[in-house]
Amino acid sequence: MKKDITCIVCPKGCTIHVEYDETGIKSMEGYSCKRGIEYATAEILSPTRMVTSSVKTDNARYTVCPVKTSKPIGKDKIQDVMKSICCVKVKAPVRQGDVIIKDVCGTGADIVATQTLEALEKE
């Protein structure tokens, strides 16, 4: 298989051509530094991404609270993670850093709040 990867390590943005199969990477060209090789290798073998989204809130000024994964997760897990985030509702007060879902979808990453939302005062 062949793939062209745009390197995002530095602003230069090299296009790296990679040839690979099930056993691993066969050849690579177009990179200009070691970091480019590392990036392209990771992108082929196990690409990861941080996921940021929001969860519904209860008793807060805003109807949603922003969240993120505590560390990058496998790219193939993004949709699963979004599905689990979708069903969650948190009750204010919420503090930035609060764990909303532990070990989301078995990725080893937690879903944590990235905003602090106070509870609305009861009437």
Place this chain on the structure above:
Amino acid sequence: MLIHVFLGGIPVIKNFNLVIIGGGPAGMAAALEAYDLGIKDIAILERDDSLGGILKQCIHNGFGLHVFKEELTGPEYALRFSEKVKDTDITVMLNTMVIGADNNKTMYAVNPEYGFMTIKAKAVILAMGCRERPRGALRIPGANVAGIFTAGTAQRFVNMEGILPGSKAVILGSGDIGLIMARRLTLEGIKVQGVYEIMDYPGGLTRNIVQCLDDFNIPLHLSTTIVKIHGKGRVTGVTTAKVDKNMLPIKGTEEYVECDTLLLSVGLIPENELTEQMGVGMYQVTGGAYVDQDLETDTEGIFACGNVLHVHDLVDYVTMEGQKAAKSAKKYLDDLLEQKKTKPEIKVIPGNGLRYVLPQHIYLKDPEEKIKVFFRSKARYKDVVIKAIMNDEVIAKKKVIRLIPSEMESVEIKTSDLFRTTNNGADLKDLVIEVEQ
């Protein structure tokens, strides 16, 4: 422009040493720096119900690599500052809209607590940020229908209010907000039909092209724009067309794209109505105030920083600019900038290849100053040298591997070199910053 209308009751008049208009990243950084420098009686006037500005809706990560050496999301970056502000005695006036100002640092504001107020300050830092270019500024013919949002409006709806704008979207403009929203909408189950960019290169960072579009197979159409909006009541689709070198649509390349939502990510405009009411001189290219190396406007004691001064691509630079404005305000309040305007003044001019420079003028007041001159290019360059030239002598040089209009660059000037090459200010010429030809 004076506003002297009181709707009964006792007029509220408040006095501060330093008033900062805007509680976003620029305003918070300025306020904290001013506080740390020992300025007493500082106030932040913020129209929203909490500090943080636009960062609150930028829930993606990538903020803070320069200032905190780590990647934070927008709300996290904002909290680093707003939590600190809470621990100070800085007066934070929320839900407070400054509706007018005049040229002696008097501002007129309204909020639910006091109603109409007159606020007087010894020094003012402008940190109002910018707003998005709306449809009206684009001259796209077609129906006047619902479903057309600026990317930032949609971002606030989705990320703060929990409302999805539609189910099938087209994005015009490939600036970073547009790209980020393409991913965000996709993650929330909205089909993004494509991103259309009139230029022949993307406006946003490469990282965002890769992680927001390529990751989700969202097509990016370069040299393409929208020539018509269709619909009745709600947008039902758009007609796109390729453009030629003069950015004019090419006949025969039109395509109909179905959508119920159109997001516009087509540029930001500094929000300077108050600045102009204060009688502050403007710099046409940036749409912000005309400033010197202290970020002081042509009106004494009024400083500007952040996106209200010029639109930045990184919030980290906004923070640093806010801190710099506060340092200058401190000097002003200590009467250290008093003599400035009697000193020789050098104009800074964008030369070959550059669209603008900031600051736009420099006073020769201190031979030991180091001044960072920021600039943006007009076009894309690879492996070029940036030169600062005074009286035919190159006084600073910088190699840049990639120079593009969407990424701000800077070059450092030493005032000692300006003193020397101008014969201590006797032989003044313009300081030209340019791309080496």
